[in-house]
Amino acid sequence: MEYPVASTGVEEVELVLLKEGAASCGLQTPGHVQDPSIFLQIRPNKTRVSIRYEETKRVKQERTSRKHYLWWHLSGHIAAAVTTSEAAGIPSVGGDSNAYETSDNMRQQEKHSILMVSDFFFPNFGGVENHIYYLSQCLIKLGHKVVVMTHAYTNRSGVRYMTGGLKVYYVPWKPFLMQNTLPTFYGTLPIVRTILIRERISLVHGHQAFSTLCHEALMHARTMGYKVVFTDHSLYGFADGGSIHMNKVLQFTLADVSQAICVSHTSKENTVLRSGLPPEKVFVIPNAVDTAMFKPAREQLSTHEIVIVVISRLVYRKGPDLLVEVIPEVCSMHPNVRFIIGGDGPKRVRLEEMREKHSLQDRVDMLGAVPHSKVQSVLVSGHIFLNSSLTEAFCIAILEAASCGLLTVLPDDMIVLAEPDPGDMVLAITQAIRLLPRIDPQAMHNRMKKLYSWHDVAKRTEIVYDRAFKCSNQNLLERLPRYLSCGAWAGKLFSLVMIIDFLFWRFLQLLKAMDGSIQESLLNGTAEQKGDLKGRICEESKKIWKVALPSIISRVSSFGTIVVTQSFIGHISSADLAGYALVQTLSVRFVNGIVIGMSSATETLCGQAFGAKQYHMMGIFLQRSWLVDLITLTILLPVFIFAKPIFSLLGEEEAIAKSAGYISLWFIPFLYSIVFASTIQMYLQAQQKNVVIAWLAVMQFVIHIPLSWLFIYVLNWGINGAMGALCMSSWILVFGEFVYIFGGWCPDSWKGFSLNALKDIFPVVKLSISSGIMVCLELWYYAILVLLAGYMKNAEVSISAFSICLNVAAWEFMISLGLMGAAIVRVANELGKGDAKATKFSIKVLISTSLLIGVTLWILCLVFGNKLGYLFTNDEEVAQTVSDLSLLLAFSMLLNGIYPVLSGVAVGAGLQTKVAIINFICFYLIGLPIGAVLGYVIKLQVKGIWIGMMSGVVTQTLALSFMTWRTNWDAEVSITSARLKRWLLKSSDEIKQSSDPA
Structure with missing residues (x-):
């Protein structure tokens, strides 16, 4: 027979089939197939591939570098593998180490x-x-x-x-x-x-x-x-x-x-x-064997008693259940057969029960776990090696047994000979027993020594490594399509895992470059002194991102759980989506405005205590904030308990109000977790331990996605599963924070619970209320906008679409809030140093960075805005409304990248009062009226409300920009210096220390 072959880049070959079966390689493999293995000898030939059969008793011992001997499985299963000429550069299996001399001489x-x-x-x-x-x-x-x-x-x-x-x-x-x-x-x-x-x-x-x-x-x-x-x-x-x-x-x-x-x-x-x-x-590339360790016995064993050896871990995938049925049958058919079983595992009990049941204690030896150094001595005590594994592709134990001169019996999915069926294995063992007189263990060992060498495996693996290095390097965006092709849901999940892994890696790179103290690294600069503009920008950017990145990761991940929950609920029903949106953007924002606003007092108090090195007071301030916030939240619980009648009273549709009332109850445990999460976050940030917060927030987000999928799609819990996953993941974050604080990672600031936390509560309440006003003004503004959307025609669609766009914009806003925190630190840092010029330079880099991010997200939203709605809902009408709003959403993202940084600059300079006034005027006196007029009077519906919202943001951005431009930073340096001197005089301890004699 002649067959054409594809060109391999070398001389074509003639294949000679050597019809001598498995005995040719020294590894006897009895079974139900005649001549189960065939060897291929490759010889130079100028024309085609010719295949002919030859009867031989022994394979020639002399080989050249172009002759290879291979196993081939006649029934379609491969015993080992096929090799090709090494000169072609193709990884191959089989053959001896000398076959590589030509290849090694050709290239280094x-x-x-x-x-x-x-x-x-x-x-x-x-x-x-x-x-x-x-x-x-x-x-x-x-x-x-x-x-x-x-x-x-x-x-x-x-x-x-x-x-x-x-x-x-x-x-x-x-x-x-x-x-x-x-x-x-x-x-x-x-x-x-x-x-x-x-x-x-x-x-x-x-x-x-x-x-x-x-x-x-x-x-x-x-x-x-x-x-x-x-x-x-x-x-x-x-x-x-x-x-x-x-x-x-x-x-x-x-x-x-x-x-x-x-x-x-x-x-x-x-x-x-x-x-x-x-x-x-x-x-x-096949496995190999260390033939120096696995040698046959010096004297050939007598065949009066035939010993069958089994060495394997006794677990399901190794097939011990087959042995339970095979061993009694073989023992009954062959009285002179004895079994030695080496290995341990959960299935050992079944084998011992089999031995007891059939009274085979004298014919089945259970050795237990066999050290690897003792395996050879066990193998040479037997005649046949029985391997019953169900999952191994090429078991090394087979080669070890063959190297010791044992016949082997294998299931069909391994090499050839026995189906993974007890009856077929019994027949294969019987055939192996008949073949025993023809076996020469030393000849088998010699053949294994030449065919299966670890040196050959290493040489072939080298070629694979070289192939790997020829693969082109691709960035993350080029690699993501391969993950997305893994399935509808799995592809998205895999892509998300890789994106987070990439961000985490970049975060670790950033941490590597950070000094022990963030403020220390912010104060020290070398490129500025050199006057190199490019170097100054790079140095300033590093300082900004060292502060901003952990905050961004934490905020994006935490808020991401809310967005992911909304996405899952949107695929349950549009009514539930509208109800969730109403509760999340109205009730939750209303209460969060109060709770988070009051929690911000923790940041002020803990920051002052940390600066004054009164570390023990930080734990007391944290406990006081817990007490105040928990009482406040408990007082506000009726907003959630009676949510349905409240929304009905506000004029919302009955179906939406009913769904919102049910979802509101699920938000109660979530809000209690917010009390602890927000206060602990501010407590840790005051100690410059914001990296811990980022870690925990990422862990929360990563757990939340599969948890939501499990509860909703696998367990079919619907809205209960979505909200249950949200509550569980939020409390996982809190539990992680508790472990970090109580576990001893804050030894200076946490001294345990103290009754001192019950003292001086009212000053804390007063400070908490004043701190929350600015936060509430902004959060409530967006809540009122969603309430206005609920009065539009087709309120279910209006609320759903508006809240989807609002949450997408809010997710992007988390990045801006991280930059806002960096702006506060950088401006305050440079003012504290008394360097007005560096302050202005830092502001320019901050605004440029935020503007670059805003433009990037603006472009992405313009490109993919028409598909955005389908990530959150299957409702065509809602998705279309989101698509209609995508242009406005894009410009909102652009503005969101600018005004938070300007607010941070103002706060860093101590201009909080001015910012609060600007927020009130722009949001409540400009944005809301314009949105109401455009939405109701001019009949622009949701678009009108969004345009009104943007009007307020544009006005705020212009006002903050003007204020930043008009600020006299040299004067601010003087004001900051005077303020610090004032605070320094209030430190009576330092005055007392300075007055004491040395």
Whole structure:
């Protein structure tokens, strides 16, 4: 027979089939297929590929660099793999190390720094552990640098060195289930980043599909721009719940992998089907065996008593349930057969019960766990090796047994010979027993030594690494479409995970550059002294983002939970969406205006205490704020308990009022969490511990999304699930803050609960009320606008569309609030230094930064505004109304990027009273009247209200800009200096200390 073949770039070859079965390789594999394995000999040929059969008893021992011997599975399953000429540069399997001499002489192999990552490594023993260890040792001998990362074991953590200088990081995570660490998504990023940078890694190689550490390390490595390679060692199904979950995780990981390796062709087919990975990115490289360790016994065993050896972890995927049925049947058919079973696991009980039930105590030896150093001595005590594994793609134990001269019996999805069925396995064992007299253990060992060498595996893996480095580097936006293609919901979730991972990585980079004290870094500057404009801008931008970024992350993540909840509710029903919008933007804003406004007194009091180094007072101020805010919120509870009659009295439609009344009750536990979250946030910010807040807020947001999906779509809890997820995630944030405070991370400021918190309550109340006026003026303004939208025609659509746009704008506003905080710090910092020129320069950089962000979001909203509504609702009418408002929304985002920074500049200069007056005039005397006239009189409906809102914001922006331009910053420096001197005189302790004799 002749078959055309695709060109490989080398001379075409002639394939000679050597019809001598599995005995040719020294690994006897009995079964139900005649001649289950065939060897292919590759010879130079000038024309076509010719296939002919030859009867031989022994494969020629002499080989040249262009001759390779391979296993081929006649029934379509691959026993090992197929190799091609190394000169073609194609990774191959099989063959001996001499086959690479020509390739090595042709080119100099590029050396790499490789990080091997898996949950499975020594001191745990298994196929994956052996693969990583031996592959690493051979790569080191080839001149590469190899580092291994795995989780800590009971008595092993930190950094260890193994044979050959192999460095192993036992990172401080304990196994959670089946030697896997608990998935954290982002918890491993800091240490992975540290190892990659410290060891100067160029490529990350992950092993095993069900290794949590592997998946997370590959994700972080791609985020940081490293090349990644993945090796799959097992087979998985497609129908059961565990396989479906694992396949989706694998699809996520391999969506952005550079190259992939499988240990057999069957494994490759399985991996490609499960992950959707292009077949050309998957290479087949088999496992190998250390034949120096696994040698046959010096004297061949007698066949009067036949010993069948089983060495395996006794877990479901290793097939011990098959053994329970096979062993009694074999023992009844063959009285001279005895079994040795080495290994431990939860299925050991079933095997012991089988032995007791059939009275096989003298014929079935249970050895328990066998150390790897003792495996060879167990293997050479037997004649046949039985492997019943259901999921392994190419079991190393098979090679170890064959190297020791044992016949092997395998299920069909492994190499060939027995179906994973007890009856078929019994027949295969019977056939193996008949073949025993023809076996030469030493000949098998010699053949395994030549065919399965770790050196060959390392050489082929080198080629895969070279292929990986040829893959182009892509930024996050170029990589996101691959994640989005993973499924309707899964794609969005995977993309969100990668975006957050990218932001977290950038955040860690920023933290690396930060000094121990934020204020210290703000005061010190070098580029300014050099007069370099570009350098000054860069330095100032760094100072701004060191303050702004943690605040932005915290605000965006916390508010994101509210927006995500609205998005989920919008896909339940439009009435519930309108009810949620009404409660969230009216009742919640109304109460939040009071609660958060009163909580802001905590920031003032704790900040003053921290500045005066009265750290113990900070905990007392925090407890006082809890007391005041909890009492205030409890007094306001009737607003939520009687929400339905209140909304009906205000003229809202009955259906909307009913839905809002029900949702209002769910908001009560959420609001109580806000009391603790907001006050603790201000307490920690006063101590410059805002990084902790950002961490906790991101954790809250990441947990909230899958929790909402689980409650709504999996458990079908509807509106109850959406609100329940919101409450749970908000209290998770509070619980994290409690753990941080009570766990001893604030030793100076938290001394425990104190009765002193009950003293001087009324001054705190007075300060809280005055602090909340400015906050309430702004929050209530937007709440009143939503109330006006409720009086429009088709109120359900009006409220839903208006609140969607308002929440999108508010989410973007969280970024501006972070910049506002940076503006307050920078302006106050430079005024405190007495440098008016630096103050004005900082204001210019702040406004330029916020304007750049505003323009970027303005453009995005103009481009994607017509699709925005479908993220929140399936209602066509609501989505269309949102689309109509998208132009106005875009310009609102542009303005939101400017006026908060101007407000921050004014507050930093101590001009809060002027800002409050401007807010009242612009919002209540200009914005609301214009919106009411355009919406009701001119009949512009929701557009009219939005235009009125923008009128107020435009007026406010112009007023703040004029005030900033007209401010005499030299005079402000003098005012700030005088104020500081005034406060300094009130410090009686310092006066007393200065008057004491030295």
